[in-house]
Amino acid sequence: MGDQSPIRTAVWGTGNVGRAAIRAVDAHPDLDLTAVIVHNPDKVGRDAGDLSGLDRTLGVPATAEIDGTLGSVDALVYAASGEIRPDDALADINRAIRAGVVVVTPSLYALYDPESAPPELRDPVLAAIADGRGSLFVSGIDPGWGNDILPVIISGLASTIDQVRCQEIFDYTTYDQPDSVRFLVGMGQPMDEEPPMVAPTIPTMVWGGQVRLIARALGVEIDEITETVDRRALDETVENAAMGTFEAGTQGALRFEVQGIVDGEPRIVIEHVTRIHPSCAPDWPSPPDGGDGAHRVIIEGRPRIEVNVEATDEGGNRAAGGNATAVGRLVNAIPWLTWTDPGLYDALQVPLSPAVGKLTRMATA
Structure with a gap:
């Protein structure tokens, strides 16, 4: 070099x-x-x-x-x-x-x-x-390394594996990307309108390749890829400094999984948990320190392995930090x-x- x-x-x-x-x-x-x-x-x-x-x-x-x-x-x-x-x-x-x-x-x-x-x-x-x-x-910027190379590397520490789960957990309190947050993810939109990001087959189109990549690395055959979606409404109107007002009763949290089914069970799972405010869906997974974002890989097996990655950038913003680490993988x-x-x-x-x-x-x- x-x-x-x-x-x-x-x-x-x-x-x-x-x-x-x-x-x-x-x-x-x-x-x-x-x-x-x-x-x-x-x-x-x-x-x-x-x-x-x-x-x-x-x-x-x-x-x-x-x-x-x-x-x-x-x-x-x-x-x-x-x-x-x-x-x-x-x-x-x-x-x-x-x-x-x-x-x-x-x-x-x-x-x-x-x-x-x-x-x-x-x-x-x-x-x-x-x-x-x-x-x-x-x-990917979700980030790619969190849904491919990191779980593959960590899997090499396990004796037996029951499931590989990759999570991205974020609230968008300090994020500034209104087109994606409002109109793709659906935050602030009526609950009777389906967000484009989770329309049937779209999650698999976006993240199915990463499920197949992990399966290929682990030497297993995927029977099929399935999707689950859950949404929650805001109990109260919230203000977002970058993106404005999100009204009570509109979508405030979105959770979905892209599941690689092996022998009838979801063995490889990519899960996203997103909120527009931390008060929405408090029972869903959250970052371990209560911050605004984290990436987590969980190997269910023996031993059980959990790795949490919290990256910050642009004044302490973890969404920006996630972007920066994903970009680092690409640029490097x-x-x-x-x-x-x-x-x-x-x-x-x-x-x-x-x-x-x-x-x-x-x-x-």
């Missing part, structure tokens, strides 16, 4: 994920933040340090120029949303791959596990890789992806990358 030129890296998007990506690329000793791509004309020309919440300029002005940028970088963190624009996200990513760029992103859910991805999604990516010699690694994978063969990779293939050089860099900064 030491005698190689820095990897010219761009970040596409400056939302919650993009801000964390800019900071992570800037901090990485083997990466050179070369460009930041934005769509909002108000952001064009602004410095990346300003857009990412750093207290210093980085000398990288944001640009709306896509082709010229992709032609001048080695790697791209694609942080633009794929939730409500999956076809556009796929087209953007394939555009970068065809330019010979290594792409890391959380935006294509079905490619968390490429082996089980639908051909209409996987095949165009493979064609772009063959044509342009770029690469792609997709991992860029050197390995750059120095290995072009391809479509998953979390079991991409090694964890220790923070080589980062402690020294921090201490001497």
Whole structure:
């Protein structure tokens, strides 16, 4: 690593994920933040340090120029949303791959596990890789490592395993993502309206690949994937500093599971427990310290193993911390992806990358 030129890296998007990506690329000793791509004309020309919440300029002005940028970088963190624009996200990513760029992103859910991805999604990516010699690694922001590599690693500490459960537990009291929170997750919406995030088959579309990835790592066959959903209404109206008023009687908490069924039992489970305020659904799982978020992996078996991860960022916000750790997994994978063969990779293939050089860099900064 030491005698190689820095990897010219761009970040596409400056939302919650993009801000964390800019900071992570800037901090990485083997990466050179070369460009930041934005769509909002108000952001064009602004410095990346300003857009990412750093207290210093980085000398990288944001640009709306896509082709010229992709032609001048080695790697791209694609942080633009794929939730409500999956076809556009796929087209953007394939555009970068065809330019010979290594792409890391959380935006294509079905490619968390490429082996089980639908051909209409996987095949165009493979064609772009063959044509342009770029690469792609997709991992989630929920976070991906909490639903794939962490439970797989922890499973190696057990003698017997009855169930693997991955939990994301959050309340959105300090979160600022109204489109996702209100209109995808359904917070503040009438209880007789089904949130798009938990419409039938959608949870499996998003998280089923991670269930299959864990099963593949553990050497078990999934009989089927099932979904459970539970919702609770707010007893009282609550005010959210970032997203406004959430009325009593509207949805205040959402809990769902994506279950990998093995021999008739839910053996691999990815569970999400989300609230707009901690007072809603207090009987549901909560972070062990009562904070606003945690990621938990539970191995039911012998011995029973439970690991809780609480990450904070942007002033102590755990939702931002979860985003930052997920971004760290993606950004830290860029050197390995750059120095290995072009391809479509998953979390079991991409090694964890220790923070080589980062402690020294921090201490001497």
